[in-house]
Amino acid sequence: MSWGASDLTVRFGAHLALAGVSLEALEGRVTGVVGGDGAGKTTLLRCLVGAIRPDGGEVRRPDPHRIGYLSSSSGTYPDLTVEENLDFAATTYGVPPEEARRRMAEHLERTGLAQARDRLAGDLSGGMRQKLGVIRAMVHRPDLLVLDEPTTGVDPVSRADLWWLVARAAAEGAAVVLATAYLDEAERASWLLALDEGRILAEGTPEQIASGVPGTIHSASARPGGPAAARSWRRGARWRVWTPPGAQSVATDGAEVVPDLHDAVTIAALARELGGASTGGEAA
Amino acid sequence: MTALAEALTVTRRFGHLLAVDQVDLQVDDGEVVGLLGANGAGKTTLIRLLLGLLPTTDGHVRLFGLPPSRETRRRLGYVSQGLGLYEDLTPRENLAFAHAAFGGDREVLPAGLRPLADVPVGRLPLGVQRRVAFAQALAHRPDLLVLDEPTSGVDPLARARLWETIREAADAGAGVLVTTHHMDEAEECDRLVVMADGRVVAAGSVADIVGDARVVVVRTDAWQQAFGSLEAAGLHAALVGRTLRVPGTRAGDVRRALGEIPARLEEAGATLEERFLELTSGWSGSGEAA
Numbered sequence: 001m002s003w004g005a006s007d008l009t010v011r012f013g014a015h016l017a018l019a020g021v022s023l024e025a026l027e028g029r030v031t032g033v034v035g036g037d038g039a040g041k042t043t044l045l046r047c048l049v050g051a052i053r054p055d056g057g058e059v060r061r062p063d064p065h066r067i068g069y070l071s072s073s074s075g076t077y078p079d080l081t082v083e084e085n086l087d088f089a090a091t092t093y094g095v096p097p098e099e100a101r102r103r104m105a106e107h108l109e110r111t112g113l114a115q116a117r118d119r120l121a122g123d124l125s126g127g128m129r130q131k132l133g134v135i136r137a138m139v140h141r142p143d144l145l146v147l148d149e150p151t152t153g154v155d156p157v158s159r160a161d162l163w164w165l166v167a168r169a170a171a172e173g174a175a176v177v178l179a180t181a182y183l184d185e186a187e188r189a190s191w192l193l194a195l196d197e198g199r200i201l202a203e204g205t206p207e208q209i210a211s212g213v214p215g216t217i218h219s220a221s222a223r224p225g226g227p228a229a230a231r232s233w234r235r236g237a238r239w240r241v242w243t244p245p246g247a248q249s250v251a252t253d254g255a256e257v258v259p260d261l262h263d264a265v266t267i268a269a270l271a272r273e274l275g276g277a278s279t280g281g282e283a284a
Numbered sequence: 285m286t287a288l289a290e291a292l293t294v295t296r297r298f299g300h301l302l303a304v305d306q307v308d309l310q311v312d313d314g315e316v317v318g319l320l321g322a323n324g325a326g327k328t329t330l331i332r333l334l335l336g337l338l339p340t341t342d343g344h345v346r347l348f349g350l351p352p353s354r355e356t357r358r359r360l361g362y363v364s365q366g367l368g369l370y371e372d373l374t375p376r377e378n379l380a381f382a383h384a385a386f387g388g389d390r391e392v393l394p395a396g397l398r399p400l401a402d403v404p405v406g407r408l409p410l411g412v413q414r415r416v417a418f419a420q421a422l423a424h425r426p427d428l429l430v431l432d433e434p435t436s437g438v439d440p441l442a443r444a445r446l447w448e449t450i451r452e453a454a455d456a457g458a459g460v461l462v463t464t465h466h467m468d469e470a471e472e473c474d475r476l477v478v479m480a481d482g483r484v485v486a487a488g489s490v491a492d493i494v495g496d497a498r499v500v501v502v503r504t505d506a507w508q509q510a511f512g513s514l515e516a517a518g519l520h521a522a523l524v525g526r527t528l529r530v531p532g533t534r535a536g537d538v539r540r541a542l543g544e545i546p547a548r549l550e551e552a553g554a555t556l557e558e559r560f561l562e563l564t565s566g567w568s569g570s571g572e573a574a
Contacts, residue, residue, distance in 0.1 A: 036439025
């Protein structure tokens with residue numbers, strides 16, 4: 001099945017939080033939504049699960065009891081133990097006790113939470129609490145699993161456990177939609193939507209986004225002068241210089257670079273910034 | 285090169301807990317050193333020891349060749365995870381406050397921040413707050429810059445801009461020590477130090493650390509089924525797009541675990557993150573995950 005949203009517009013007062021954003025969530029696929037603070041990721045995910053009614057556009061989602069959702073603030077009760085949190089969720093969704101116990105045991109074991117089953121969720125470390133939140137959100141094998149920045153502030157070891165859960169849910173057939181601020185993580189999604197100020201900056205598979213960069217990129221040991229200065233950015237100890245199609249190319253002391261996802265998303269943001277400046281712009 | 289910060293076989297205990305265990309670390313002028321480790325690996329304790337906020341149990345810390353003191357503190361710039369800004373003061377007021385404490389330039393707000401100079405920090409977007417915290421930490425031209433997860437939560441372009449600032453400081457001769465949980469950020473550093481259980485378990489360039497670690501890449505239309513079969517065989521696969529990457533094993537073992545499932549297998553070099561997990565947690569295909 002395919003869930004998703006078409007042409008969503010959301011306003012909070014005068015602020016345009018989403019402007020014409022569409023997303024398709026296919027079963028068995030991990031769809032990544034990437035963007036910085038304030039890009040519109042949370043608003044998009046909230047529309048998807050039905051927590052916000054958009055001002056325009058359409059959302060296709062399964063029945064509420066077939067959705068699993070981890071919000072960016074918290075998905076657990078701090079004053080219940082790990083096991084009580086999961087029992088409560090399983091009961092709420094009507095999961096047969098036998099199946100609930102089996103899934104719970106497997107997921108807790110696999111993500112290193114088995115020893116913590118009697119601890120209060122409020123006493124867990126950030127990474128453990130996020131793992132519990134995801135296990136809780138997928139306790140009923142939802143058709144649509146929506147995770148709002150499950151790995152923010154989480155260390156790489158817990159992040160690997162969280163991604164195991166994500167893979168597990170997709171392997172069971174869930175359409176997973178996951179928001180993140182990090183491109184190295186977004187790269188693991190099979191479809192990606194990059195958001196900036198409520199608009200789509202780029203979308204496709206990570207490979208498609210990387211290979212769809214217009215113009216050329218060169219490496220350089222220093223920032224170039226002139227108009228190219230605004231089209232260059234730091235990458236490690238060196239600079240990258242982007243030349244859009246039709247622009248005067250700049251001689252650099254480095255080779256042409258095959259763009260990766262980072263370059264592509266950086267360029268999409270630069271293009272918007274530069275385009276906005278030259279047209280007088282409709283900056284938010 | 286001059287050693288700006290040195291930990292010389294430093295150990296720190298908290299009661300029975302050995303938080304930092306005989307760690308050697310050096311940050312020279314002009315270089316960016318990344319400090320990686322899971323939570324509880326000892327990164328934050330090490331930073332506090334280096335900043336002189338905690339005494340060592342054993343070993344020595346040297347800042348600019350001296351024991352940490354009020355004088356060495358003046359030559360440090362520090363951006364904590366919490367940023368350390370006053371949320372009810374504006375960027376201009378925060379910087380004036382820092383100026384009174386540390387000296388340095390009076391008007392150091394980058395041009396891009398000037399339009400927001402009089403908005404209380406608490407009302408600014410996170411990316412802007414981070415730039416203010418950077419400007420504040422850099423205002424007194426510190427010789428050593430310590431950054432705890434400097435770009436958490438900001439978009440790629442904003443991150444590139446923050447790294448421009450970090451690199452400019454290093455180009456001007458400052459030494460920079462950065463902690464991060466993100467490997468793309470780690471790859472921006474000149475040199476990395478990986479900690480686990482209070483010890484340094486690897487150090488060097490990305491290539492040094494990854495070494496010849498390899499993973500088995502599984503490509504199949506039936507990835508869901510393959511994921512289940514690998515799990516059943518105790519091989520923990522990571523999903524990347526529609527391919528599975530299995531660390532710590534050989535193609536032959538993966539083939540056996542897949543049974544009849546048609547799949548193309550190839551061995552590939554591990555990523556920094558995969559190698560990091562192997563080094564720090566035993567999170568690998570061998571089924572010995574904690």
